[in-house]
Amino acid sequence: MSSKELFTILDDVESTNNYAMAQLHEGLAVHGQAWFARHQWGGRGQRGNNWSSNKDENLIMTVVLKPSNMFKSNLFLFNMAVAGICHRFFANVAGAATTLKWPNDIYYNDRKAGGILIENVFSSKEWNWAVVGIGININQINFDEANKNATSLRNICNQVFDPIELAKKLYLELMQGTADITDVSMGYYFDYYNKHLYKRGEIAKLKKDNIVFNTCIKEVNRRGQLVTLDAIERQFTSGEIKWLL
Numbered sequence: 196m197s198s199k200e201l202f203t204i205l206d207d208v209e210s211t212n213n214y215a216m217a218q219l220h221e222g223l224a225v226h227g228q229a230w231f232a233r234h235q236w237g238g239r240g241q242r243g244n245n246w247s248s249n250k251d252e253n254l255i256m257t258v259v260l261k262p263s264n265m266f267k268s269n270l271f272l273f274n275m276a277v278a279g280i281c282h283r284f285f286a287n288v289a290g291a292a293t294t295l296k297w298p299n300d301i302y303y304n305d306r307k308a309g310g311i312l313i314e315n316v317f318s319s320k321e322w323n324w325a326v327v328g329i330g331i332n333i334n335q336i337n338f339d340e341a342n343k344n345a346t347s348l349r350n351i352c353n354q355v356f357d358p359i360e361l362a363k364k365l366y367l368e369l370m371q372g373t374a375d376i377t378d379v380s381m382g383y384y385f386d387y388y389n390k391h392l393y394k395r396g397e398i399a400k401l402k403k404d405n406i407v408f409n410t411c412i413k414e415v416n417r418r419g420q421l422v423t424l425d426a427i428e429r430q431f432t433s434g435e436i437k438w439l440l
Contacts, residue, residue, distance in 0.1 A: 202229045202366060204359065209237035211257035212314060212328040219259060219316060219324055226261040227370055231362045238330060253347070254309075254331040254362045258369055262325050265376040270315065270322070271419030273373075274299060276384040277327055278311055280372040282391055284365045285309060285331060289351045296393035297421045298433045301331065305440055306346035308332050329365070333358045344440060389414045399423075400439040403431070407439065 208214050211230045218224040234250035248255055266273040278299050285301050285308060286293035296302045301309035309331035316324035332347035333356050348356055389395065394412040401408060401423070410423040420430040 196225065196227075201225070201227050202231065202363060205230055205232045207234045207236070208232045209235070210328075211235060211238075211255055212312060212326055213237075215257040215259050215326050215328075216314065216316075219326070224259045224324075226259065229256055229258040229362075229366050231256045231359060235330075238328075248330065248332075249335050252332075252334040252358065254329065254333050254358045254365065256330075256362050256366065257326060257328045258366060260325045260327060260373060262322055263373065263376040265378075265381060266373075267322050269417060272381055272385060272417065273325060274311075274313055274419065275388040275415075276373055276376070276381075277313065277369065279384045279387045279391075280369050281309065281311060281329060281331070281365065283387075284368055285348075286391075288348055288356075293391070294393040295388055295391050296438070297415055298419065300393075302393050303346050303351055306344050307342070308346050308348070308351075327369070331361075331365075333361060385417060401431075402437040402439055403435060 205211070205214065211232050214230055215224065218228070232255040235248055235255045238248060238255065262273055278295050282293060282295050282301055289303055289308070292304050293308070294302045299311040299313070300307055309329070312328040314326040314328070315322055316326065332345060334349045335347050336350055338345040392412065392415060395414065397412060398409050399412050401410060408425070410425040410429070413422040413424045413428070416422055416430065420432055421436070423429050423431070
């Protein structure tokens with residue numbers, strides 16, 4: 196199948212990730228198949244957060260991938276690769292103020308511009324599929340109270356874009372960027388992610404359980420842990436802490 200045949204536009208769907216997962220379970224999905232939603236009314240982010248999106252204004256897409264064997268030794272390096280590709284795509288339009296907020300959000304200055312939700316499918320402990328959901332704010336200029344720190348390409352660049360054309364471009368970049376992975380390219384994605392890490396080298400306010408503390412963001416290690424430094428060096432796993440902006 197050609198890339199054109201693999202790219203499907205859905206008019207209205209609860210969640211492109213849920214739709215893709217259902218296609219997988221029914222044996223109807225193939226590597227590289229993508230679904231773009233003109234409207235998604237039940238989108239999910241990390242840890243069950245809702246993803247709010249106005250119809251025909253944003254990039255809402257899920258791509259089903261069979262991960263390269265090189266990624267199978269480290270799932271988070273796959274996350275880093277996908278996040279890096281999405282970051283580069285957005286930064287090429289929005290500019291250098293684009294960063295990657297651990298674990299998988301796209302930020303412009305201190306505002307959220309997009310997010311990635313990767314759901315993995317295993318069979319007998321074998322990682323068979325990655326369902327890669329991507330949401331990027333394109334033309335939406337007003338956001339609800341729950342997403343008041345959000346921004347979009349239109350807000351940043353003061354112009355209107357075509358979300359479908361941008362989605363097709365990002366889709367091709369994602370397919371190319373995750374194919375033929377080598378040790379060198381894996382190292383590149385690791386370095387790229389940390390180079391563009393949100394608040395790297397800066398003091399950030401974080402919350403763990405009921406404790407709020409200030410710490411310096413150092414890096415993200417190859418296990419996917421956020422490494423910080425204050426009186427001591429600490430490592431945090433995804434979902435263990437909350438950013439307080």
